Amino acid sequence: GQNIDQPTEMTATEGAIVQINCTYQTSGFNGLFWYQQHAGEAPTFLSYNVLDGLEEKGRFSSFLSRSKGYSYLLLKELQMKDSASYLCAVEGSNDYKLSFGAGTTVTVRA
Amino acid sequence: IAGITQAPTSQILAAGRRMTLRCTQDMRHNAMYWYRQDLGLGLRLIHYSNTAGTTGKGEVPDGYSVSRANTDDFPLTLASAVPSQTSVYFCASSDDAGKAFFGPGTRLTVL
Numbered sequence: 001g002q003n004i005d006q007p008t009e010m011t012a013t014e015g016a017i018v019q020i021n022c023t024y025q026t027s028g029f030n031g032l033f034w035y036q037q038h039a040g041e042a043p044t045f046l047s048y049n050v051l052d053g054l055e056e057k058g059r060f061s062s063f064l065s066r067s068k069g070y071s072y073l074l075l076k077e078l079q080m081k082d083s084a085s086y087l088c089a090v091e092g093s094n095d096y097k098l099s100f101g102a103g104t105t106v107t108v109r110a
Numbered sequence: 111i112a113g114i115t116q117a118p119t120s121q122i123l124a125a126g127r128r129m130t131l132r133c134t135q136d137m138r139h140n141a142m143y144w145y146r147q148d149l150g151l152g153l154r155l156i157h158y159s160n161t162a163g164t165t166g167k168g169e170v171p172d173g174y175s176v177s178r179a180n181t182d183d184f185p186l187t188l189a190s191a192v193p194s195q196t197s198v199y200f201c202a203s204s205d206d207a208g209k210a211f212f213g214p215g216t217r218l219t220v221l
Contacts, residue, residue, distance in 0.1 A: 102152035
């Protein structure tokens, strides 16, 4: 099975940087996804890490360490529209199913 | 149709009634999934299908059934709804790289 942990809530100021950590313990690992979900909406894809290291995509970056079972999502130059829930998801190697963490709610304040 | 759609958008249902949530995608993805999302618990996998004609159980399958007669459609049926099945249900499909695309969700209330 999969055990995925991430903080429940984080608050930051507009223009600042926030790092959302995700740790996982899995029976098989193929890759790690990050999704963004605004209140009342469906999750949307942000990033995918398969290999160790940092993947940068504009203001968002995601890091993976397979040996440590650890990932983080870095949000830079925070904007009010970044207030949302951020979901860490692990893809299993045996069945390719996605298992999700409970999500981290980020609140951006002016 | 563009992407993945779900119907109905929301539904209030009496306990004991049968209900089918519909999901259709036009991206020709082989893999499809049903998740439920509850406050504090995140997305939990109910059932999945890796390709048309096959289905599998996820983390919380009890009380739910699915079928996959073709690539596009993946309906979820609650045979006899109970209040604990009150939730938001998301259907998703994934491409060959594993990237999942989610439908808009169905908000179900069982009284």
